[in-house]
Amino acid sequence: MSLEIIDVIISGLITGSVYALMAMGLTLIYGVTKAFNFAYGSFYTMGGYIAWLLLVPIAIAGGYFSVFLLAVPLLFGIGYLLEKFLVAPLRKYDDWEVKVMMVTLGLSLFLDNGYMAVFGGRMKSLPTFVSGQIEIGGAVIMTQDLVIFILAVGGMLCFRWILRNTRTGLAVEAVAQNPAGAQIVGIRKEVIFASTFAISTIMVGLGGILLSQKYFVAPVGGGDIMIKSWVVTAFGGMGSVQGSLYAAFILGMLEAMVGWIFGMDYVMISIFVVLLTTLAVRPKGLMGRG
């Protein structure tokens, strides 16, 4: 019993860390472009399929190392081009937010059905990073889980460092805080919008690679992720990176605990109960700045 709860906590931390990475991407894109990206979950699936393609049919040398090496620029390129040719042309309309929602919703349907057509409806499973387990004081941790946690947290810290310390990162923050001011100092908003979209695509795609080997890759698997990322974002506070970090870990833990005590059927319900209660008390989420 006492050991079982440690397993549950560990499971919560791992899921939480990947949710945090993915929610950070969604928060970033919402904070900067002020538009909802409904295709976000489909990029999670895309990450999974990229990994599967490279590892199983192609059997690439270097395994997961090569997967990450190739997936990051690939996801960046896909995200950048999609923003530039699909989303950016909509900005000239007054009601572009709604149009962006519609177009990204369409994109997600297109992608999900595209995966179905190309890869078939059967789930694909990915090989694990590493096998084996580590025992710490009687608690057993899968080495794979530990690697997922380290990569997710490492990825987050890496993105956070880029956003805080590079000129481009500062420019992204500038556009988020004041687009007019950013234009005045000579920042090209279009480039920042496209880059932000691309970076968020990397974040969720990496999340897909990390979690898919724990679970599986399926054409419609992104829907759940989309909803959970949104819940984390809304729960943590729109546009607050820090808030979404707390929210992701709280939600990951909640999921593990509820799943353990009441069964997996109650996970989604409990997530929404917590979200609605939070929003009823704090309409802007945990740390929303409005």
Place this chain on the structure above:
Amino acid sequence: MLNVADLDAYYGEAQVLKKVSITVEEGQVAVMLGPNGHGKSTLLKSICGLVKKVQGQIEYKGQSIKGLGSDKLVNMGVIYIAENRELFPNMTVLDNLKLGAYSKNARPFERDNMARVFELFPRLKDRRKQMACTMSGGEAKMLAIARGLMSNADFLCIDEPSLGLQPSLRFEVFSTIKEINKQGKTVLLVEQNIPQITELADKLYIMEEGRITFTGNKDEAVCNDHLKEIFLGL
């Protein structure tokens, strides 16, 4: 240095500027006065590439700059300093200044310009770690001007620097602009009806309903009865 001829500008369907022509020589302070909402800010924004629909000519250093985006113009040394400041509220003073030096042209001079700006505005140096949103109106104004200077621009378009400031602070801002001009920057400045500003002007323009209704120097302006009454309050 700057030559604007027959400039029309539009916001959507509405025409804001009508055949505006002005010339600013290098090293000058040109001041444009006029009532609120008559197109002064639009003129500055048109020059700085912040208005989409413009017709006519805008030349800077003998080169047509009409239709160029603000990123290109900042790189060429033309910067807009907004009346409502347009700072980055949840960033430190230091990050705001760093972003002022975002353009390629400004990057190599970031360190030098930072030192110069801190010399000009010692208060910003004391508050460099403070968030921009916690600053008073006067300090924020100074930060906006300082951020503009960080771009290493030669040509500053300053939009109503005195807006919302008490008289003593206005005086401080004006004397700073004078100092900046002495250091070699050319200034095109827009104000409402502030008599003090005429002291600063090498050249005066009046804009009413999107047209230039007066062009001349300070002495000519003082001799003009219409101006005296309406704009200079003499």
